[in-house]
Each structure stands twice: as C-alpha cells, then as structure tokens.
Amino acid sequence: GDSVTQMEGPVTLSEEAFLTINCTYTATGYPSLFWYVQYPGEGLQLLLKATKADDKGSNKGFEATYRKETTSFHLEKGSVQVSDSAVYFCALLSGGTSYGKLTFGQGTILTVHP
Amino acid sequence: EPEVTQTPSHQVTQMGQEVILRCVPISNHLYFYWYRQILGQKVEFLVSFYNNEISEKSEIFDDQFSVERPDGSNFTLKIRSTKLEDSAMYFCASSVSSGKETQYFGPGTRLLVL
Numbered sequence: 001g002d003s004v005t006q007m008e009g010p011v012t013l014s015e016e017a018f019l020t021i022n023c024t025y026t027a028t029g030y031p032s033l034f035w036y037v038q039y040p041g042e043g044l045q046l047l048l049k050a051t052k053a054d055d056k057g058s059n060k061g062f063e064a065t066y067r068k069e070t071t072s073f074h075l076e077k078g079s080v081q082v083s084d085s086a087v088y089f090c091a092l093l094s095g096g097t098s099y100g101k102l103t104f105g106q107g108t109i110l111t112v113h114p
Numbered sequence: 115e116p117e118v119t120q121t122p123s124h125q126v127t128q129m130g131q132e133v134i135l136r137c138v139p140i141s142n143h144l145y146f147y148w149y150r151q152i153l154g155q156k157v158e159f160l161v162s163f164y165n166n167e168i169s170e171k172s173e174i175f176d177d178q179f180s181v182e183r184p185d186g187s188n189f190t191l192k193i194r195s196t197k198l199e200d201s202a203m204y205f206c207a208s209s210v211s212s213g214k215e216t217q218y219f220g221p222g223t224r225l226l227v228l
Contacts, residue, residue, distance in 0.1 A: 034216070043118075043205060043221035044157070089157065093217075100145055100212040101170055104157040 002027045006090050006105035013080055013112050021075040021108045023064075023090035031092040033057075033066050033073040034102070038087040047075075047088070080112045116140045118220035120206050126226045127196055135191045135223045137206030146189045147207040147217060148181065150174070157205065163189065164212070196227045 007022040025031065035047040035057070048057030053068035062077045073090060090105040119138045127133050139146050148160040162169040163181050180192045189208075193200055203224050207217040 036219070043120075044207075044219040046216055046218070049216060091157075100147060100162050100209060100215070100217065101159045101172075102147075102149070102157075102207075102217060103159070106156050 002031070002092060002094055002103040004090050004092055004103055004105035006088075006108050009107070010109035010111060013110070015082055015112055015114050016079045017112075019075070019077040019080045019084075019110070021088055021090075021110070023073045023075065023105060025071050025073065025090075025092050027071075027092055027094055027103075029094060031094050033064070034091045034093065035062070035064055035073070035075050036089040036091060036104075038089065038107075040086070044089065080110075082112045082114055085110055085112045118206055118208055118218050120204075120220035120223050122223060123221065124224045124226075126228065129198060129227055130195050133193050133196055133225065135193075135204050135206075135225070137189045137191075137220055138187050139189055139206065139208030140218055141187070143208035143210055143218075145169075145209045145212050145215075145217075146181075146183070147209075148191045149205045149207065149219075150202040151205065151222075152199075152202045160191075162212070169212070193225075196225075198227050201225055201227045 003026045032051045034049045036044040037047045048059040050057040050066035056065045064075045087107045089107045091102045121136045146163045151157045161171040161175045203222045205222045206220045209215040209217045
C-alpha cells in the first residue's frame with residue numbers, strides 16, 4: 001500500500017538557518033504530494049502541493065520539488081523564523097480509484113529559536 | 115476565506131457512551147472526510163463520503179463508526195460505544211472533488227474516553 005516516510009524529529013534550528021525536512025514515498029500510479037503544517041493548538045493547514053513529477057510547490061518561502069526518480073518531496077526553506085515553529089506533515093493522495101484518501105507521514109516537529 | 119469548522123473542540127466521555135462529532139465543510143465542496151490522530155502517531159484516514167454515501171473507508175472504520183450528512187451543511191461522525199483507544203484528535207476535511215484536489219481541514223475535535 002501507499003506510505004510516506006519523513007525524517008525523524010524534532011528539528012531545532014536558530015532563526016535564519018536553512019531548513020530541510022526529508023520526505024520519501026511509496027505509491028502506485030501517479031500521486032499528488034502535499035505538505036501540511038500544524039501550528040500549536042490548531043488544525044492542519046495546506047502549506048504547498050505538487051501534482052506531477054518535476055513540479056515545484058512553494059508558499060511562504062517554503063518549497064518542495066516532486067522527484068519521481070527518487071520518490072521524494074523534501075521541504076526546504078532558506079531562512080526560518082521563530083513563527084515557523086510547528087509540526088510539518090508530508091502526505092500523498094493516490095490517483096486512480098482512491099476517493100481522496102490522504103496518506104500522511106509521521107510528522108516532524110520544528111522548533112526555531114531566536 | 116471559507117473554512118471547515120468542527121464542534122466541539124474538546125469532548126470527554128465515558129467508555130461505552132455514544133459520541134457525535136460535528137463538522138461544517140466548505141459550502142461548495144462535495145467530498146467529505148474524517149481522519150484521526152492518536153497522540154504521538156500519524157494522521158490516519160477513516161472515511162470518505164460523497165453523494166450521501168461512503169466512498170471509501172479504512173479498516174479502522176468498523177461497525178462502531180458511522181457518518182451522516184443530516185442536512186445541507188453538517189457532516190457528522192458517530193461512535194456508538196466508545197473505547198479507550200478511540201481517544202484521539204478527529205479531523206474533518208472537505209474538497210471540491212476527489213482525485214488530486216486539495217483537502218481543507220478543520221481545527222479538530224479532541225476526544226478523550228475515560
């Protein structure tokens with residue numbers, strides 16, 4: 001079945017540091033890939049997405065490129081802020097006959113210190 | 115900006131009791147979903163719903179669970195006889211269509227079964 005694996009957390013960075021959170025996936029067909037973010041006490045918010053190979057999703061300085069050859073969708077940001085502290089979830093949406101079942105990674109806790 | 119809402123935000127119940135979790139999806143969306151997140155674990159798909167029918171369900175979604183769209187706006191998840199292991203955060207989501215469409219999540223209901 002489909003699966004998503006994220007790098008182990010938690011990740012602790014200083015403000016303005018470079019961020020990478022690794023995400024790899026296993027899926028049949030051609031899935032869409034997503035990054036969701038969960039701020040403390042809130043629900044899941046879509047951060048960015050990519051629907052086909054080589055697409056780059058970007059939002060709020062974050063970006064991720066859909067790499068079919070390495071089955072990866074790593075999240076990057078050049079300069080993190082304290083306000084980026086949250087839990088980040090990589091997820092995939094299978095194509096084909098699946099009626100919108102999102103498969104999530106385990107989440108990566110990011111803490112950014114001033 | 116339209117958003118998915120959920121009530122209540124927190125619910126505490128005794129084992130064996132019935133609970134109903136409520137969601138109001140985004141108004142022009144046609145597909146509705148429930149997910150759950152047990153503390154410290156992955157977000158897991160429970161069920162998808164379209165045109166007043168279940169489209170897909172996971173193995174977690176057994177006979178103790180049911181979903182309903184009782185009117186034009188609400189979407190509910192009922193747990194008939196709660197168990198300790200049902201304690202989790204339950205997220206409702208909706209999307210315009212299935213396939214590659216983005217799912218928008220509500221803030222969640224934290225259910226605690228004692």
